[in-house]
Amino acid sequence: MNRVGISWCIRTNRKKEWKLISVIGSILAQAVEPENFEILISGDTDFTCLDGEMAKHVRLLPDAESAHSGRTSVMMNRMAREAKRPWVCFTDDDIFFCEGWYDRVCQFLSDHPEIGLCTFPLRNTDGSRFWDWAIHTEGKSYLIDPRIPDPRLYVTGGLALIRREAWEANPWDEKRGFYEGEDTEWSQRVIASGVNVGLCTAAYAIHNDWRYFQLGNGVKRAGDTKEAMAVAARPIANGYYGQYLGEAGKALEEIRGALNGLRWEILPALGAEDKGKLATIVHQLGQMEEMIGRINEAGKQLAELAV
Numbered sequence: 251m252n253r254v255g256i257s258w259c260i261r262t263n264r265k266k267e268w269k270l271i272s273v274i275g276s277i278l279a280q281a282v283e284p285e286n287f288e289i290l291i292s293g294d295t296d297f298t299c300l301d302g303e304m305a306k307h308v309r310l311l312p313d314a315e316s317a318h319s320g321r322t323s324v325m326m327n328r329m330a331r332e333a334k335r336p337w338v339c340f341t342d343d344d345i346f347f348c349e350g351w352y353d354r355v356c357q358f359l360s361d362h363p364e365i366g367l368c369t370f371p372l373r374n375t376d377g378s379r380f381w382d383w384a385i386h387t388e389g390k391s392y393l394i395d396p397r398i399p400d401p402r403l404y405v406t407g408g409l410a411l412i413r414r415e416a417w418e419a420n421p422w423d424e425k426r427g428f429y430e431g432e433d434t435e436w437s438q439r440v441i442a443s444g445v446n447v448g449l450c451t452a453a454y455a456i457h458n459d460w461r462y463f464q465l466g467n468g469v470k471r472a473g474d475t476k477e478a479m480a481v482a483a484r485p486i487a488n489g490y491y492g493q494y495l496g497e498a499g500k501a502l503e504e505i506r507g508a509l510n511g512l513r514w515e516i517l518p519a520l521g522a523e524d525k526g527k528l529a530t531i532v533h534q535l536g537q538m539e540e541m542i543g544r545i546n547e548a549g550k551q552l553a554e555l556a557v
Contacts, residue, residue: 251360255286256352256411257333261325262343263317264294269458270343274304280352287352290332292325293317293343322407323422323432330417338417342408345372346456354453355411366445367437368411371454378464380457381406383449386434392467396449405440405447407433409455416445 258277262270270291277289292311300308311332316324330338351370359365372380384393385402394400410433420440426432441447461472 251357253283253286254337254356254359255335256282256337256339257335258287258289258339258341259326259329259333260289260291260341260343261317261322262291262293262295264296266344267297270297270300271304272458273341273343273345273347274308276347278304278307279349280347282352286335288334290329292329320428321424322428323424323426323436326407326422327424330414330421333414336414337411338414339411340407340409344458345409346458348454348456351453351455355450358448358450358452362448364446365448366413366416367405367440367447369405369447369449370409371451372406372409373454373456374462374464374469375456375458375460376463380462380469381408386438391434393464393469394467396451403441403447404434405437407436408457410437412440416440419443420445
């Protein structure tokens, strides 16, 4: 199995710096040999979080103007021009590479040397599909069966791996930006030029945003947690939510017990000399207990939805 050299190119607008830390950490956790990887970041790179050991592995290409105006293609091309490895991995800053991603990519490319553009199972946080094998038609995008070839296929700009020479022959159209069909136009142009595209089914990544979930053959963004929970037939998600609700219930009972002890045992002794202060604290405790009650009720509703 050949060890593939990859330049990870991350575009960011710095809205969620902890997500950026997560994606960098997930790349470093792949334990790729130093000569086989590099991490480039373009966009708003005025970070407060990137320092220490992690910063040693990152090359910043500041372009706050493009980030804030959604000129994603400009950032992609700039990073690809600077990339030093034979493969370029374009990725957003809210992607998390799962354990073993790199090794499985190396195996896939060794088994399929004809591939020049790779897409991957990109999952929502609830386990449903975000984008992997998708088509774009009549102004809309749809997920399709990964076993079905389709001339309308496109590879999401949120995560794509391409040979350097394939990008050099087909750079991103810098007239197009975010939500302007930049990835559909780019990937379809790459495929039309004769570059073979493949889905590396073994190498998973996570779209690190809980608001998104699969609905039919598309992807929906939830307005709130309850809306996300209400979508039917998501067994993987329901398992996670069940674990969460169980742990949350235990925590709430512990909090309730601690508050009862505070109200009836500790505070009377501590507040004997200041009745006014004690009354204020007891009132605040009552408000806290009321909030816990509401949380408990919400938990019961979520539990019913997660069946």
